[in-house]
Amino acid sequence: MHPLLKKEGFILDIDGVIGKGETPITEGVNAVKKLKKAGKKLVFVSNNSTRSRSIMINRFRRFGLNVREDEMLLCTFATARYLSREKQGAKIYTTGERGLIEELELAGHKIVEEEAEYLVVGSNRQINYDIITKALRYCLSDVRYVATNPDRIFPSSSGPTPGTGMLVGALYWMTDRMPDVIVGKPSEVIMREALDILGLRADEVAVAGDQIEVDVKAGRNIGAETLLVLSGVTNADNIQKMIQRFGEEPDYILGHLGELI
Amino acid sequence: MHPLLKKEGFILDIDGVIGKGETPITEGVNAVKKLKKAGKKLVFVSNNSTRSRSIMINRFRRFGLNVREDEMLLCTFATARYLSREKQGAKIYTTGERGLIEELELAGHKIVEEEAEYLVVGSNRQINYDIITKALRYCLSDVRYVATNPDRIFPSSSGPTPGTGMLVGALYWMTDRMPDVIVGKPSEVIMREALDILGLRADEVAVAGDQIEVDVKAGRNIGAETLLVLSGVTNADNIQKMIQRFGEEPDYILGHLGELI
Incomplete structure (x- = not known):
């Protein structure tokens, strides 16, 4: 069993993990279904600043995934939520x-x-x-x-x-x-909102995504363990260059989210 | 007689020297007439990047000034001219x-x-x-x-x-x-075009304008003597702050271009 499966919650990036724009990444979609079945708490965190949650939930439905509004944290919604706190x-x-x-x-x-x-x-x-x-x-x-x-x-x-x-x-x-x-990743503002939604501490979650300077840094900024998947911007060819360029190394690296399970 | 009147040519800024937008600065306009009468070679150099020479010549006409196309060097025209050299x-x-x-x-x-x-x-x-x-x-x-x-x-x-x-x-x-x-000021690209149009060397001209970081720097960049006028962005109140901020001191300072004569 992968060590990250001990975590209670997962903060998951969307683009490059679950889909590429309108196209699903099958292994990512199936992994999400299995994590849900295993009773894990999930929240999808994306820096998309032009779409509301309802637009993204519809896209997930086309991928064959049913997610609730409170599992979807786009930086549009996170910004609104952050402002309400102020x-x-x-x-x-x-x-x-x-x-x-x-x-x-x-x-x-x-x-x-x-x-x-x-x-x-x-x-x-x-x-x-x-x-x-x-x-x-x-x-x-x-x-x-x-x-x-x-x-x-x-x-x-x-x-x-x-x-x-x-x-x-x-x-x-x-x-x-x-x-x-x-507000958006790698800022801890959106990550703290994600922890708040999950009702978990940083050491109880894993942060997964396809970009070192966005997702891995975001995980680091709240002190959570990080998983880099090579199904998006970072891939087997450029990963060493990316690690050097951004000076951050993920805790775990997998080809895609499906390899977690 | 002001020492700059020994110069054969003048590279003059437009906004803050001759006019403010559509409104003429009377002292500036009259000084230009006198400089022309005294046989000085003039070229107007402006960082305006949205207007062609013909539009600006019409504005000068409304100010009561007749200038030729070859006396007008806007950075629109200067860019076209520079590209033609390449x-x-x-x-x-x-x-x-x-x-x-x-x-x-x-x-x-x-x-x-x-x-x-x-x-x-x-x-x-x-x-x-x-x-x-x-x-x-x-x-x-x-x-x-x-x-x-x-x-x-x-x-x-x-x-x-x-x-x-x-x-x-x-x-x-x-x-x-x-x-x-x-191309535009303080780049020496437009200033070299201005010298080329005048047919003069940098030591034979004075560069006048209302902004230290634009006009005085532009003059310095070609090694010409510089005149700062206080009829535009820089004025009697802010001049010391401007000199400190941009770290350049003009060779001469006058209230407006009319004080030259």
Whole structure:
């Protein structure tokens, strides 16, 4: 039996572990079914900043996996939840798109153009000069500045596309200001939300994902044991380079999540 | 007589010296008339990356100043001219807007979407996700990357707005790549074009402008004497802070260009 199977809970990355975009990774999907059958507590944590939980739950259903809303922690929802801890019904200006706005509003926050208390930066495929100008001006003011996630490039099926980090970088370049809080992995903000949802301590869970600088670092940041799977961005060919580049070594490495069981 | 009046030529900034946006600075406008009458060679150099020379010449006409096309060196035109030195009829993908495209095409270059030989980054008030994605992908390739100017924020009449530097910063954040060439001030690229247009050596000209990190640095970069005027961004109140912040001291300081004569 793999030593990580002693853990009570698993914090699982989605892309590169369970699926690649719209395509399921069969071994990952089957492993999740077996972990659930074995009574393990699961939470899926993803830096997706454009989709709400309901959109992602539908994708899982197409993969043949039934997951509950409270097993799904996207950084859209995690951002809404984090903001609620700071302020109930916050007035927010956001650069983000529908999935993020949906989660912020569901959490009781108000999306405003003027007199916002928070600037929330998330990716937006409808980004324009007006949105960037508004974000710039809020960034130059003293409103609190929260970013959904730090990802600079998102590897889409058509090739690399700008991630939320594109906006974080543009704002930093213009104002010398970085976000007060970054929610998504490897930040411990989203990982603490995940532990809170599981009701477990860091030593009771394993953190699994396909990226050293995102998933392994996120696990390290809360002191959990980490599993790197080679079914996504990191693979058998580039793993040594990745470990060197990011200076972090996972506790365990497997070809895919299925090898855990 | 002011010692700079011994110079044969003047490289003059526009915004903060001759006008503020659409509004003329009377002393600056009158000084230009007097310098022309005295037979001085002039060239106006501006980091404006969205306007063509013809648009700016029309603005000068409204100020009551007649200037020739060859006295007007905006970084749109300077970029087109610089590219022509590297390659005639270059295939260019640009993020920029009409004023830049107009100058690139006038210089005989071809604006393309695919298989560009150059990525030319300039500001665009119609910027969108598709343009940034294309720029990102070119940036990740080995095409030559030229930026019109480095300005991070443009101070518009409605408040701060993103400059070309917003895109340079976003691309740098995503790809770790800075432009191979930046044309606009304080780069010596545009200043060498200005000397070339004047047909003068650096010691035969004075460089005047309202910003230490842009105009004074640009003059220094070619070894010309510099004049800072306090009719724009730098004023009597902030000058000491600006000198400290940017670590450059102009050779001469005047309230406005009119005090030169």
